[in-house]
Amino acid sequence: MKRISLELGGGGRLMRDFIAEHVLPTFGNPILSELADSGLLPGGIALTTDSYVVDPLFFSGGDIGRLAVNGTVNDLVVSGAAPRYLSLALILEEGLEWDLLEKVLKSIRAAARRAGVRIVTGDTKVVPQGQGDKIFINTAGVGKSVGRPAVARIRPGDKLILSGTLGDHSLAVLMARGDFGITSRVRSDCAPLLFLLPLWKKGALWMRDVTRGGLATVLSELAERIPYPVLIEEGRIPVSKTVRGASELLGIDPLYMACEGKAVVVAPRRQAEDFLRRIRRHPLGRRAAIIGEVQDKVGRPGELLLATVSGGLRLLEPLTSELLPRIC
Amino acid sequence: MCLAVPAKITRVEASGLGIVDYLGNEVKTNFTLLPEAKVGDWVIIHAGFAISLLDRKEARRTLRLFREMAKSS
C-alpha cells in the first residue's frame, strides 16, 4: 500500500509532482492550472490559502500566529494582489495551555494590524490529546488585484532581484528546536512584503516569496516556466554572516533554506535599477540585490545555473524535499 | 562529518570544555585533544572537539599567496 511520505509536504519536487499528477487532474480548471501562489479570480479578486504547522510554535523573531498572517499576505502580494481579508481556522489539541493560545491570538492580531488585513471569518476545532500537535492553523486570504504576473513577457536581460538575506527563518526555527551544541543569534525574517506591491504597477513581471525549498527551488519553478535559462551569481546573493557560518557548521546550503519575508522579483531589464532603489528604501529591503538574470547565452531552456564565486558554473536543482520538516 | 571549520576560542574551562565562535555562532567544544589551546586561538573543530590548532603565521602566508595569485590573473 502506497503511503504519504514526510517529503511530500516539503515544497520541493515531490510536492510539485503530487500537484501535477494528482491535484490538477482531479480539480483542473484554468485558474488552478496557473499554479500561481494565489488563484486569480474574475472581478480582480485573488484568493489564497496556507496551513501552518511550524514546530516549535515560538522562535526568535516570530511564532506560528505571525507566520499564519504574513505567509498568506505574502502569497497575495506576490500574485499581484493587495491583501484585504483573512479567514482563520484553528485546530487545537486538547490540553493546550490557555496562555499559549492567547499569546498566539495576540500575535495574529498584531500581525494582521501591521499588514492592514482583517480577520473576517474563522473556525475552531479541538482534537483529543495526542491527535494533533498543540496548534495547527489555516488562513485563507482575499485580496484585490493591482497587477498581474506576466511570465509570458519575460525576456533575456530581465533581472532577478532578491529582497534580502537568505535562511534567517530556517536557522531561527532550527535554533528554537534546541537540538545542537550551536547557538546562533538569529531572528526569523517573518514579515509582510507589502512594500513590493507598488512594483506591479511599475511593470514587475513575476514575483515569488522564498519559502519552503529556498531560493533554488523558487527559481527552478521560474526556469521551468520560461523558454530561457536563468543564471544567478553566488557572489551577489545576500546571506548574513551568522547564517553563512551556521550553514557551514551544519552542512546546509543557504540556497535551500526557507525564508518567511523575502521575495524574488523579476524586473524588466530597463527598470531593474529603479526597482532595486525602491526596494532598498524600505527597512525590510536594505540588503536587496540584483542576483542574476534571465538570459540566453549560457545553459539550456529550463535550466537554473549558478556562477560560483570561484569562477565555476553549476546547475542548481530544486530540492526534492525540505531540509527540515515543519519549518512553516 | 568532515564539517570542520576554523573557529576562534572564546572560552576554555579547566575541565577542557569551552566555546568557539564561528561567524557569530557559538559552538560548545571539547579542547582535551589540544591542551595548549587558549582563548583567542583559532582551532579546527570536528564533531564537538577541537582537533588542530590553526597556525596564524601560515594562515597569513596562505592568504598572501592567494592575494598574489588573484593579482597575477
Place this chain on the structure above:
Amino acid sequence: MKELRDAKAIRTLLRDITNLARPLVRPLRIMEVCGTHTMALFRYGLTPLLAEAGVEMISGPGCPVCITPGAIHEAAIALLAGREGLILATFGDMTRVPTRKGSLQTAVAARNSRSRIVYSPEEALEEARGNPSREAVFFGAGFETTIPAIALTVKRAAAEGLRNFSVLPALWLIPPALRALLESGDAAISGFIYPGHVSAVIGLQPYEFIAEEFGVAGAVAGFEPGDILLAVRSVLGQNAERKPRVALEYTRAVRTEGNPGARAVMGEVFEPYDALWRGLGKIPVSGLTFRKRYARFDARARFGLRIRDSGKDLPGCRCGEVLRARIRPKDCPLFATRCTPESPFGPCMVSYEGSCLIHHKFNRGRGRAS
C-alpha cells in the same frame, strides 16, 4: 578566507594546472578520499574546470558510513528493536542507511527504548548520565578525524565510573584503504589528494609508503577551492618531476607530525585489526577495535551482538564499486532513477559524505552546465 575562493586566484591556479598537465601521460586521474572534498569540488563547480585543464577528479572510499558493512548497521537495528530500556545515539545519516532489516529510522524500538540523533559522541554520554536506569549506546562510524573524539568519550565514561555507556564501533583507517586500492590496481590513479583533517591527526608519515612503494604522488589538502587546487598543482608538479612524495598544502591546519596527543588517546582505547570494508573486502590492519582494558565499553560484547559481515551490498546496489572508484555514481543504473535521497538503495545515497548523494545534490545526471 574568501581569498581561497576568489575566482581570479582560482584562474591563476587553473592556468598552472593546465600547463603542468599538458605534457603528462593521459588519463590524469586524481583521487580524493573525503566526502567534504567531493562536495567542495561540486559546490564550487571545480570538476568541469579541472576536466578542461586535463585532470579528471575521482572519489575514493571517503565516507565512513558508506564503508561500514550492512551487518553492523543491522546489529544497531537489532539492538534498538530487541533491547528494552536502551537509548541508541548516532549521527543523522546513520539512521537512514537501508539494510535487509530496514533502516534505524524506520525500526520500531523496543519498549522504553529510543534512538536519538547527535552531533558529538559527548551527547551520547549525556544520555548515559541523565538516564541511569537505561543503557546508552553510541553507534559511531568514523575515520581518524572522529576516532580521537570517540576514544576521549570512552575515557571520560571510564573516569566517571559510568556503567551504562557503551559504543558500537565502526572505526576505519584511511592509509590501509589506500594501500588496498593501489594493490588492486583497479583505479589507475595518478595521484592523491589526502584528507586535510584526517591528516591533522595522523600527520604525513602514514602516507609515505604511497610515494615510496608505489611511486604515486600525493598532497594533503584543505577544503576551500584554493586549497584543493594547490594540492592538485602539487601532485602534477610531482609527476612532472617524477618525484612522488607526500606534500603538505594545508600548512595552516596540519603539522607534519599531526596531533600526537590525539593519536595517543586513540591508541590507548583502541587497537588495530583486519577489518572488513563494504566494497573493498578485508583490509589488513585497517580498523580499530576496543583494547581489553576498555572492552567493557564495547557494545558488541555487552549485548552479545553477533555481526556476520559479508561486506556485500543489498541486491542491485553498486555502492561497493563506487567506493572503489570502479564506477561513478551515474554509471549505476539505479542512480537518480530508483535510488534517490528519498528512497535510497545504499549508504552512498544516504550519507552526507556519500558520493552518490553528493552527485545527486549537485548534478542529477542531466549533464554538466553547458
